Amino acid sequence: MNLPKRNIRIADHSIVQEMGHGVVILNLNTEHFYELDEVGKRFWELLSDHQDSESVFNVLQDEYEVSAEQLQTDILRLIENLEKAELIVVS
Template sequence: MTFLEEKIALSESCIVREMGDGFVILNLSTERFYELKEVGKRFWELISENKEYTLTLNILQEEYDVTAEQLRKDISRLTEDLKKAGLIVNC
């Protein structure tokens, strides 16, 4: 299964607060803070509304000047980082 076929959910052990142009996220399980800037923040907003990657990627590509290939690479890496941090989970 490719990451585009996965469904993800935000971890229930996170507290999210808007700060400036990004989000600060506290993982209550690890007591660690994480920061998402503009594009990461937008990705977080979209997956909280719709867990389907394809639609999320289409929206991000419309909103930002980026190729589909580069966006897939960046979002794949971001998704893996968020999973490792325990901020999102597969469902």
């Protein structure tokens, strides 16, 4: 796996509400919201516990039947999108 180990924390101005099998995340600063499906919801939950991309990847790889390459691509895209939406802070 070539996923860079990056520290990630949920931004203080992010509020989450469960909705069906996923979640809706509201950025209180911009008043924009972002929807996550069931796997995205699990990713968000894991950020609270693990706080780095490598640990989250390892848990998701154990929980879902997906190739490591596909999971890596999906996680990197999600991190990029959540960071652009200012819902997470990556260091």
